[in-house]
Amino acid sequence: MMESGSAKSAETKRELRRRLLALRDGLSAAERAEASRLACRHAAEWIESSGIRSVMAFVSFRSELDTSELLEFCWARGLRLLLPRADIGAKRLALHAVRSRDELAPGAYGILEPDPGRAAEAPDEAPEAVFVPGAGFDRCGGRIGYGGGYYDRFRAEARDAAGGRWIGLGFAAQLVPQVPMEPHDAALDGLITELGLVWTNTHPPEGGRS
Secondary structure, three states, X not given: OOOOHHHHHHHHHHHHHHHHHHHHHOOOHHHHHHHHHHHHHHHHHHHHXXXXXXXXXXXXXXXXOOOHHHHHHXXXXXXXXXXXXXXXXXXXXXXXXXXXXHHEXXXXXXXXXXXXXXXXXXXXXXXXEEEEOOOEEOOOOOEEOOOOOHHHHHHHHOOOOOOOEEEEEOOHHHEOOOOOOOOOOOOXXXXXEOOEEEEOOOOOOEOOEO
């Protein structure tokens, strides 16, 4: 019995995710640290040149690109920094405005997240820039997540509240020629790695945001 096209695509995405995560895990600590430093610098330069005042980012976990320098940049510049907290029961992300690392605590999956007792929830915020993690990316805005669908669901449910630029943040080693995309998958606007900012083919820069 032949598989449907969607089943084949899903299987391909699972295999690609597994391979890319293994590749990312294989980067040395020194390689990850240097690439993370450069990528965060590129992100900070774009934020400053674009006049952005509100940013949604993420706290890194395991072998993800380390966003520490980007978070510290936002706090030092007095930017509005929004970080997600995973609600496992509802399988959704809740945004919180975080003012320092003191407002973070281990949450779902052991990831540092906003402490609801310290960081106020901000459900109606509209961040101008949204940086997202992933297992892999392509130049057309394709992104492979981790299989939970949290970011896809968040973007679909809160499109108006999260309508800023959606930009992947990862290592150049995670860039592939093409990510298998389903009809419901929304393309990213750009990707930042240690090599710089790449706008996707489907979402070119507008105005001064380049």
